[in-house]
Amino acid sequence: MKIFNCAQFVRNLSIPTLKFYVAQHQLCPDLMIDWSQPEKNIPKALFSDIRRLEAVQADELTSLEKKQSITLGLVRWQDDLKRTFCMANDSAINEFRHALACDPEATVVFGAGSPEDIALWVLVYREKVFRDAELHLAFQAKxxxxxxxxxxxxxxxxxxxxxxxxxxxxxxxxxxxxxxxxxxxxxxxxxxxxxxxxxxxxxxxxxxxxxxxxxxxxxxxxxxxxxxxxxxxxxxxxxxxxxxxxxxxxxxxxxxxxxxxxxxxxxxxxxxxVEKKEFRLNALRDEMLEPVLDWSKHGVHKVRLRRAKFTPVGRAGVSFQIDVPPDMDKPDAMEEAKENLRVRHYFDAEYAMESATLIVYMSPAQDGKAEHFSFGIQRLGASTIKNLSSKNQAIAYEVLKALDIIDVLDGPGNPVAEEQPESVS
Known part of the structure; x- marks a missing residue:
């Protein structure tokens, strides 16, 4: 679910979570929900009742005081659930876990709940922690x-x-x-x-x-x-x-x-x-992306150039962006660029790489599943690495070192290396 839809989002919540949320909500006295009915019917019944309240709100016979109460309740209903939807992701859950590491009640919820359930529980019972994480991620986005x-x-x-x-x-x-x-x-x-x-x-x-x-x-x-x-x-x-x-x-x-x-x-x-420090994107011109350092100890199996933007060197022209599928065995963006861009003499001399997106494939786990993640970098030293989890941030910097894109001393803790771009395609 990438676009917020209130009714659809409620279906993703467990019934116990939905019940405790409704119980403390401003609309609770006005809602008439039979919680004993089959669980699969409760979300639909709940939204039927919400629509009933919207009709009461619009009714001319409803008192002004009642209208104001219902209006505030409906606004809070929509706002709470949308905020929860925006925080039901790995980055937010990671923030919650760190902030509530010594909270026994939270530990129980984190161990059994879905991201949606966890985010809503934190909003209701640990609102300050929710707000702190919300502000942090909002800053990260900017x-x-x-x-x-x-x-x-x-x-x-x-x-x-x-x-x-x-x-x-x-x-x-x-x-x-x-x-x-x-x-x-x-x-x-x-x-x-x-x-x-x-x-x-x-x-x-x-x-x-x-x-x-x-x-x-x-x-x-x-x-x-x-x-x-x-x-x-x-x-x-x-x-x-x-x-x-x-x-x-x-x-x-x-x-x-x-x-x-x-x-x-x-x-x-x-x-x-703090001045920007450029990335050495020329190191990505080798389609094989062979590491100069051993990245297997970090669990990395393979790295591909998922996306690359090229600009003509020394002449006016159009910039090109090459995108390739995420499949590990497919040609990478450099191979596609050399195959499809028109070159007079020598590709490397005629096109400069301005930005790139690397996709990192991790070694398969015991169950045979292999995770992967991607991040963007720009020649002038900007990146989207800060958007990754803490674990993947560290791996991303090890990948950049292994590919000789940054110096071995660069990485987490070096604020220059962590800078981000205005946009990374």
């Missing part, structure tokens, strides 16, 4: 964009949790955006990540006035609103790296970091930009 930068500041700094200082920081960040029409209102959240000890400060600023076209009660309308502008910083005390997602260019990044030093860590800081 590291693909042009608003993300890395800087180096002193390591080991203490992050304040004093609300007055946080509010002052938030207020002065909002003033930066007021120059482009933003409002004065703001909100700040501080979250700590158990997995690597990093601290994230997320700020929401009242954005410029905008008009949204939407439908309300089957009628087309235009709604004036102020969408929240998101700004976030993640500080890694172990190495002094601070990642920032800030709109407005390098000047605003610097201004926000100065305010971060003034209000959050209580000292003046001079951030140094």
């Amino acid at each position: 590291t693909h964009g042009k608003y993300w930068k890395q800087h180096l500041i002193p390591k080991g700094l203490d992050i304040t949790h004093d609300q007055a200082r946080l509010d002052k920081f938030c207020e002065e960040v909002a003033q930066i955006y007021q120059k482009v029409g933003a409002g004065k209102s703001s909100h700040v959240e501080v979250t700590e990540r158990a997995q690597d000890g990093s601290v994230q400060v997320t700020i929401y600023v009242e954005g410029p006035l905008t008009v949204i076209a939407h439908f309300e009660k089957n009628q087309f309308n235009r709604l004036s609103t102020r969408i929240a502008l998101e700004t976030a910083l993640v500080y890694h005390p172990s190495n002094g790296i601070v990642e920032s997602v800030v709109k407005g260019g390098a000047k605003n990044h610097t201004a926000v970091l100065e305010l971060f030093g003034k209000h959050i860590v209580g000292q003046e800081i001079t951030p140094d930009v």
